[in-house]
Amino acid sequence: MRSPKLLLVSTLLLTGSLACAQTTQPAPTTPAAQAKLPAGVTFVTEVEGIREYRLPNGLQVLLFPDTSKQTFTLNVTYRVGSKHENYGETGMAHLLEHMVFKGTPTSGNLMEALGKRGAQFNGTTFLDRTNYFETMTNTGDNLEWAIRMEADRMVNSKVSGDDLKSEMTVVRNEFENGENNPIQLLLKGVMNVAFDWHSYGKSTIGNRSDVENVPISRLQAFYKTYYQPDNATVALSGNFDSGKALNLISETFGKIPKPARTLPPQYTVEPIQDGERSVTVRRVGDQQLLMAVYHMPSIRHPDTPALLVLQDILNDEPAGRLYKALVQTKQATAAGGAADFMQQSDPGLGLYFVMLGKTDDLGKAQATLLDTLENPRNLTFTPEEVNRVKTQTVSGYEQLLAKPEQVGVLLSESIGAGDWRLLFKLRDEIEKVTPADVERVAKKYLKPTNRTLGTFIPTPQPDRVEVTAAPSAADLLKGYVGRAAQSAGETIAPEPAALEARTQRLEIAGAKVALLPKKTRGERVEFVMNLDFGNKETAKQGLDSAGFIAPLLTRGSAGLTRQQLADKLAAIKTQLSVSGGATGATVRVSTDRTNLPEALKLVRKVLREPVFAQAEFDEIKKSSLDELEAGRNEPQSVAGLALSRAFSQPGAKRGELGYVPTLDENIADTKAVTLEQVKDYYRKVWGAAQAQVAVVGDFDPATIKAALPDILGGFSSGVKYARVTLPLVTPRAQDIVLNVPDKANAIYLARVNFPLRDDAADYPALLVAMRVFADGTDSRLFARVRQKDGLSYGVGGGASVSSLDQKGSFTSYAIFNPGVTDKVAAAMKEELARAAREGFTAQEIENARSAIMQEARVARSSDSAVAGSLANQLFLNRTYAFTADLETKIKAVTPEMARAALAKYVVGDNLVIVRAGTFGK
Structure with missing residues (x-):
C-alpha cells in the first residue's frame, strides 16, 4: 500500500491562531505577589503555575517556568489580526508578520540570526491576533538575546519599502500555494459568503491585489499603531529563572513608552442570516468536497462549551456521527470538522466537511450530511457520547500542561479571545456540559437558515438565529482560581x-x-x-x-x-x-x-x-x-x-x-x-x-x-530475518518539466545519489556544508531564492546518509510562481556552482557548527526524540559515544573541508531535476 496521509482540514485553515482584552484584578495576596518585583511591575494573578504581571507601559507578562526542561519558549502575542484590516489592506497583518523578520536598524535579518542559534521559531497570523515564538536551549546568552530581540522588533522594525518589494513576492507565492489546495479554495469561498460585513469573512492571507499593491506608508502606520506594549502579551515558558527573566523583561520592554494613541474601535456586528446560502468553486482537481458552516457565538458565550462538545461528538473518529454516517457507509473518504473559527473573540462559525472520491455520489453525501446535522430526530445525545468527549478534553489538557513549550504558544488563542485564563475556564465549563445542553445548542444553531452551502431557497417564515452577547472576560472570570500546577521534573543536560x-x-x-x-x-x-x-x-x-x-x-x-x-x-x-x-x-x-x-x-x-x-x-x-x-x-x-x-x-x-x-x-x-x-x-x-x-x-x-x-514471548516471525538492501542508483542527469493544469503554484525538486555512510571521514564536513548551503533560514539557498530574489515562500534542501550502507543523497526543493520557473532553476544552479567553486567563509562555518550543536540539544531535550534515538542506537549497536564523537568531528570542520565535501558528493552536473506546474504552452 503506497498512499499519502490524509490532510486534516484544521491544518489548512489558511494562517492561524487569535488576540486579547485586558482585565482588572483584585489586589493579589499569593506569595508571588509579595515577592520583590522590578520597579513599577505589578503581580496580577496566578492560575495553575502561570503567573501574570503588568508593566507600567501596559505590557502583559506571563511566566510559566519548568527547570526540568533544557529549552525555553518565548512567545509574543499582539492583539491584531486580519479582523483589524481596512479596505485595501487585506493580508496586511500577515504581510507585516513577514516584514518584522527583516530586522531593525541594529539587528540584521532575524531569520538568519535565529537560524544561527539553532532556534525553532515561527510567526503566525489569524483573525484576532499575531504571534511570534522561538524555542531555544537556555545556554549562553540565548534567553537574554531573545528577550532583547523581541523588545527591539516590537517598535524598531525597519518595515522598509525595499524589504517590501522582495517580501511581497514571497507572501504572494504563499498565497499562490494556497490556491493549489481545493480545501483552502472552498473554505475561502464559504467564508466570504457566510459573512456579509464582518472581517472574519476575509482570509488571513488577504486579497492578491492588496498584497501586491499595499503602500509602504499604510503598512508602517499599521505597525506603529498595533505593535505596542499595551497591545501585547509576552509569555515565557520552560527553562529560566523567574526573577532574572522578569528583571530582563522589565529592563528591555519596560523602556518602551506607553503610546499616547487610542486603538481604533472594532464595532462591526454581523447581521442575522436570513436563509440558506451557497457557493460553488470549479477548479481542476480529483477530489470532491462538501463544506457546511453555521454561525456560532463568541468563545466567551455560555453556549460555547456545549457547542464544542457537540463539535467533537459530530467530528470524532470512529465514534463521530459524521464518520459513521458517511465514511462507514462508504459514501465518503473522510468527514469531520474544525473548531478553529468557533473559538474567536467575536461570533464565528462551526465548520463541517466531507471529502469524497471522484466518482462518489455528491448529492447523496450532501443529503446525509445535512440530515445528520439538521434533522431534529438526530439531535439527541447519550451520556456515553458526552462523557467520552469530556474525558478526551481533560486528558488533552493534562498532556498539554506537561509541555510548557506548547502552552506558551497556545495561550495566544485564549489571549485573542479575551483573556489567557479562558484556556482553563473553558476546560472547567466543558466538564459541566450535559446531554440536554448539547441537544439544546444543536437544535438552536444547526438550522438550514443559519447554514452556508447549496443554493438559495426563498422561505416565507425565516427561522432566524440571534447570537446573544457574551459576558466580558472580567465578569466571566471573577473569583476564578484554577487548579494546582503539575509537579515539575528533574533536569538532565541534553549532552x-x-x-x-x-x-x-x-x-x-x-x-x-x-x-x-x-x-x-x-x-x-x-x-x-x-x-x-x-x-x-x-x-x-x-x-x-x-x-x-x-x-x-x-x-x-x-x-x-x-x-x-x-x-x-x-x-x-x-x-x-x-x-x-x-x-x-x-x-x-x-x-x-x-x-x-x-x-x-x-x-x-x-x-x-x-x-x-x-x-x-x-x-x-x-x-x-x-x-x-x-x-x-x-x-x-x-x-x-x-x-x-x-x-x-x-x-x-x-x-x-x-x-x-x-x-x-x-x-x-x-x-x-x-x-x-x-x-x-x-x-x-x-x-x-x-x-x-x-x-x-x-x-x-x-x-x-x-x-x-x-x-x-512467543511473538516470533515465521520466516528467517535478513535486512533488505538494494544497490545504490545513480541515474544520468535529467531536467524534467511536467505540465499540471490550472495550478497557481509550481514545485522544483532535485536529487543526486552518492556512496557515503555516516561513519565516513567526509560525513561531518558534508553535514556542515549542508547547513550552510541549503538547510535553514540562514542558508545560502534561502538567502538567495527567498530573501534576496523573493522567488519562493519555501526553499531548502539537505543530505540523507545511511548508517549501514554506502548510500547517500542530496535533495533540494522550492515552491514558486510558474512564471518565474527559469529564474528559480537558474538561482538553484548558480548557488550550488558558487558554493562548490568558492566554498564558504569562516564565519559561515562557525555559525553552521554552532547551529547544528544547538539543534541537536533541542532535539535531545525531547523525551520522545531521545527514546527514538536510543532504539535506533540499539539496532546499530551504538551508544551516545558515537554521537559525541560525531559532534567533536563537526567542531573540527574547516571551510575547505566543507567545500571539498560538497564538491565531491553534490555534483551539479549529475542532478535529476523535476519541475511541475502550469507552465503554459
Whole structure:
C-alpha cells in the first residue's frame, strides 16, 4: 500500500491562531505577589503555575517556568489580526508578520540570526491576533538575546519599502500555494459568503491585489499603531529563572513608552442570516468536497462549551456521527470538522466537511450530511457520547500542561479571545456540559437558515438565529482560581555523555533494551519498540498488502472494538501508534507512570490479537485510493513521483522491490489487495525476529522488565530475518518539466545519489556544508531564492546518509510562481556552482557548527526524540559515544573541508531535476 496521509482540514485553515482584552484584578495576596518585583511591575494573578504581571507601559507578562526542561519558549502575542484590516489592506497583518523578520536598524535579518542559534521559531497570523515564538536551549546568552530581540522588533522594525518589494513576492507565492489546495479554495469561498460585513469573512492571507499593491506608508502606520506594549502579551515558558527573566523583561520592554494613541474601535456586528446560502468553486482537481458552516457565538458565550462538545461528538473518529454516517457507509473518504473559527473573540462559525472520491455520489453525501446535522430526530445525545468527549478534553489538557513549550504558544488563542485564563475556564465549563445542553445548542444553531452551502431557497417564515452577547472576560472570570500546577521534573543536560550516563542497556525477552528513568512533568513516559522481520522474498510478496497491517492493528483487537480501544486510551491518558510495513514496525506509546502497566497490556493486545475487520480494511483501502487520485493533478505529488521513478532500480519490473510504479499502476495494485492477503502476511511474517525497546521518563524499570516477556514471548516471525538492501542508483542527469493544469503554484525538486555512510571521514564536513548551503533560514539557498530574489515562500534542501550502507543523497526543493520557473532553476544552479567553486567563509562555518550543536540539544531535550534515538542506537549497536564523537568531528570542520565535501558528493552536473506546474504552452 503506497498512499499519502490524509490532510486534516484544521491544518489548512489558511494562517492561524487569535488576540486579547485586558482585565482588572483584585489586589493579589499569593506569595508571588509579595515577592520583590522590578520597579513599577505589578503581580496580577496566578492560575495553575502561570503567573501574570503588568508593566507600567501596559505590557502583559506571563511566566510559566519548568527547570526540568533544557529549552525555553518565548512567545509574543499582539492583539491584531486580519479582523483589524481596512479596505485595501487585506493580508496586511500577515504581510507585516513577514516584514518584522527583516530586522531593525541594529539587528540584521532575524531569520538568519535565529537560524544561527539553532532556534525553532515561527510567526503566525489569524483573525484576532499575531504571534511570534522561538524555542531555544537556555545556554549562553540565548534567553537574554531573545528577550532583547523581541523588545527591539516590537517598535524598531525597519518595515522598509525595499524589504517590501522582495517580501511581497514571497507572501504572494504563499498565497499562490494556497490556491493549489481545493480545501483552502472552498473554505475561502464559504467564508466570504457566510459573512456579509464582518472581517472574519476575509482570509488571513488577504486579497492578491492588496498584497501586491499595499503602500509602504499604510503598512508602517499599521505597525506603529498595533505593535505596542499595551497591545501585547509576552509569555515565557520552560527553562529560566523567574526573577532574572522578569528583571530582563522589565529592563528591555519596560523602556518602551506607553503610546499616547487610542486603538481604533472594532464595532462591526454581523447581521442575522436570513436563509440558506451557497457557493460553488470549479477548479481542476480529483477530489470532491462538501463544506457546511453555521454561525456560532463568541468563545466567551455560555453556549460555547456545549457547542464544542457537540463539535467533537459530530467530528470524532470512529465514534463521530459524521464518520459513521458517511465514511462507514462508504459514501465518503473522510468527514469531520474544525473548531478553529468557533473559538474567536467575536461570533464565528462551526465548520463541517466531507471529502469524497471522484466518482462518489455528491448529492447523496450532501443529503446525509445535512440530515445528520439538521434533522431534529438526530439531535439527541447519550451520556456515553458526552462523557467520552469530556474525558478526551481533560486528558488533552493534562498532556498539554506537561509541555510548557506548547502552552506558551497556545495561550495566544485564549489571549485573542479575551483573556489567557479562558484556556482553563473553558476546560472547567466543558466538564459541566450535559446531554440536554448539547441537544439544546444543536437544535438552536444547526438550522438550514443559519447554514452556508447549496443554493438559495426563498422561505416565507425565516427561522432566524440571534447570537446573544457574551459576558466580558472580567465578569466571566471573577473569583476564578484554577487548579494546582503539575509537579515539575528533574533536569538532565541534553549532552551525549549525560544521557549515556543515565541510560541502562540490557536484554529482556530477546530484545535489546535501553532504559532512561527520570522525573518528568506530569510523570510522563515515552516508550518506543522497533520490530524487525522478513527478508527480500517476503518483502516482494507483501509489496502492496503489508502496508495495511499497521493501521489495522489499532482498529480492533479480540474483545476490543476500535472505539473501545480509543476510549480506553483516553481513560488512561495514553497515546498509542503503530507504523510499519513489509520488513519492520514501530510501536510508540506516550503515557504516565501510573498508567504505564495498563498501556503495555494494550500494546500486547494490539500487536498480537488483531481482528482485521473487513469493514475497517475497506475504509482504509478506499481512503488510500481516494488520496492517490487526489494527487493526480497536484504539482508536488506529480513531481515527487517523477523524481522517485527516475531513481528506480535499472531493469526492475513491476512487482519487484526496486521498481517505482506509475500512479495508475499504484492504484491498480492497491485495488487488487485483499484482506486475506493482509492477514496471510501478518500470520507468516510479522513478529519479533529482532526487537529494540527504549523507554524514557518517569517509570520503574521493573515495570518494563515484567511487561516485555509478556509482549514478546512467543511473538516470533515465521520466516528467517535478513535486512533488505538494494544497490545504490545513480541515474544520468535529467531536467524534467511536467505540465499540471490550472495550478497557481509550481514545485522544483532535485536529487543526486552518492556512496557515503555516516561513519565516513567526509560525513561531518558534508553535514556542515549542508547547513550552510541549503538547510535553514540562514542558508545560502534561502538567502538567495527567498530573501534576496523573493522567488519562493519555501526553499531548502539537505543530505540523507545511511548508517549501514554506502548510500547517500542530496535533495533540494522550492515552491514558486510558474512564471518565474527559469529564474528559480537558474538561482538553484548558480548557488550550488558558487558554493562548490568558492566554498564558504569562516564565519559561515562557525555559525553552521554552532547551529547544528544547538539543534541537536533541542532535539535531545525531547523525551520522545531521545527514546527514538536510543532504539535506533540499539539496532546499530551504538551508544551516545558515537554521537559525541560525531559532534567533536563537526567542531573540527574547516571551510575547505566543507567545500571539498560538497564538491565531491553534490555534483551539479549529475542532478535529476523535476519541475511541475502550469507552465503554459
